[in-house]
Amino acid sequence: MDLVNHLSDRLLFAVPKKGRLQQSCLDLLKGSDIQFHRHSRLDIALCINFPIALIFLPAADIPVFVGEGRVDLGITGHDQVRESRTTEVEQILDLGFGKCKLQVQVPEKGDIQDPKDLVGRNIVTSFVSLTREYFEKLEVEAGGEERRGATKIKYVGGSVEAACALGVADGIVDLVESGETMKAAGLKPIATLIETSAVLIKSKHPSHPELIDRICSRIRGVITAQKYVLCTYNIPRSMLTYVVQITPGKRAPTVTQLMDQGAEDWAAVSVMVEKSKIAMVMDQLEEVGATDILVMNLSNSRSS
Numbered sequence: 445m446d447l448v449n450h451l452s453d454r455l456l457f458a459v460p461k462k463g464r465l466q467q468s469c470l471d472l473l474k475g476s477d478i479q480f481h482r483h484s485r486l487d488i489a490l491c492i493n494f495p496i497a498l499i500f501l502p503a504a505d506i507p508v509f510v511g512e513g514r515v516d517l518g519i520t521g522h523d524q525v526r527e528s529r530t531t532e533v534e535q536i537l538d539l540g541f542g543k544c545k546l547q548v549q550v551p552e553k554g555d556i557q558d559p560k561d562l563v564g565r566n567i568v569t570s571f572v573s574l575t576r577e578y579f580e581k582l583e584v585e586a587g588g589e590e591r592r593g594a595t596k597i598k599y600v601g602g603s604v605e606a607a608c609a610l611g612v613a614d615g616i617v618d619l620v621e622s623g624e625t626m627k628a629a630g631l632k633p634i635a636t637l638i639e640t641s642a643v644l645i646k647s648k649h650p651s652h653p654e655l656i657d658r659i660c661s662r663i664r665g666v667i668t669a670q671k672y673v674l675c676t677y678n679i680p681r682s683m684l685t686y687v688v689q690i691t692p693g694k695r696a697p698t699v700t701q702l703m704d705q706g707a708e709d710w711a712a713v714s715v716m717v718e719k720s721k722i723a724m725v726m727d728q729l730e731e732v733g734a735t736d737i738l739v740m741n742l743s744n745s746r747s748s
């Protein structure tokens with residue numbers, strides 16, 4: 445197959461080829477009905493139902509390709525965009541997965557308690573630019589390089605947590621989600637550089653702008669559906685002003701008349717609620733007299 449010819453007219457969309465973001469990205473493409481066939485070992489997959497080619501790349505390389513305008517759209521971590529230093533990409537959507545923190549970590553039992561104690565010492569990380577920027581600021585505060593020497597920052601591509609135990613580093617800068625990896629390595633966090641999650645990014649000079657809008661709208665719809673549930677309940681009309689405060693909705697609740705005989709004083713409400721808040725919202729609705737409270741998952745959505 446002559447892939448180069450096939451690519452010339454297509455929107456190029458980079459997604460992580462491995463790692464923590466990959467499965468959620470594939471789920472997102474599926475939810476957005478972006479269909480493709482990927483041949484084994486091939487990092488380019490042509491879409492069947494759109495003039496799009498998916499390019500499978502390491503998450504760290506995606507901002508570079510998008511920033512240089514070689515690729516139009518991409519999904520990667522916000523941390524990788526910051527680390528790449530590119531100013532040529534636009535972060536257009538927070539995708540809500542891949543949430544973690546980039547933290548300075550040191551041996552739990554060691555004498556280092558403060559990131560300033562690491563100035564002039566050895567740090568190992570996969571995030572050299574962000575780490576250098578962070579320690580340069582600390583060096584200035586600590587009285588400049590002359591006093592304690594420049595902090596030595598070494599790059600490793602993975603298993604960063606092993607560096608302290610191996611005697612290669614006095615501290616590391618790496619991602620922490622549950623904290624399990626950090627704990628298992630006998631490390632503790634002493635500072636946070638940034639918080640991150642997966643983002644949809646766009647080149648500042650993309651091809652196929654209309655197709656990009658269509659894809660963004662589909663992805664936004666899936667993300668919103670994952671974030672919200674639909675809640676319906678019945679409530680005495682006299683309580684409507686209270687319950688609207690409990691469930692203001694994404695835009696506004698839909699209020700309809702109950703058709704039951706003798707139920708003129710009651711209304712039926714249908715409203716979007718953030719999934720993370722639904723249990724508390726149901727408690728509050730019950731307290732103010734709502735009945736028949738139902739919660740439904742959304743499989744997709746569109747809203748302006």
Ligand SMILES: Nc1ncnc2c1ncn2[C@@H]1O[C@H](COP(=O)(O)OP(=O)(O)OP(=O)(O)O)[C@@H](O)[C@H]1O
Pocket residue numbers: 462463464465502503504520521522523524541542543544601602619620621622640641642
């Ligand atoms: N533990 C985690 N929890 C949530 N998100 C994470 C976690 N680790 C990494 N990420 C996110 O995923 C991005 C890619 O990191 P990841 O380590 O998965 O990629 P990789 O190094 O290419 O893959 P691998 O580690 O499998 O070689 C990170 O930049 C960050 O945004």
Ligand SMILES: O=P(O)(O)OC[C@H]1O[C@H](OP(=O)(O)OP(=O)(O)O)[C@H](O)[C@@H]1O
Pocket residue numbers: 463464601602603604605618619620621622623624625626
């Ligand atoms: O706080 P936790 O939930 O334990 O997650 C944090 C770990 O996840 C990532 O590693 P990854 O699985 O990508 O392995 P790697 O070190 O080989 O990159 C990250 O680099 C941490 O090591």
Ligand SMILES: [Mg+2]
Pocket residue numbers: 463602
């Ligand atoms: Mg990794």
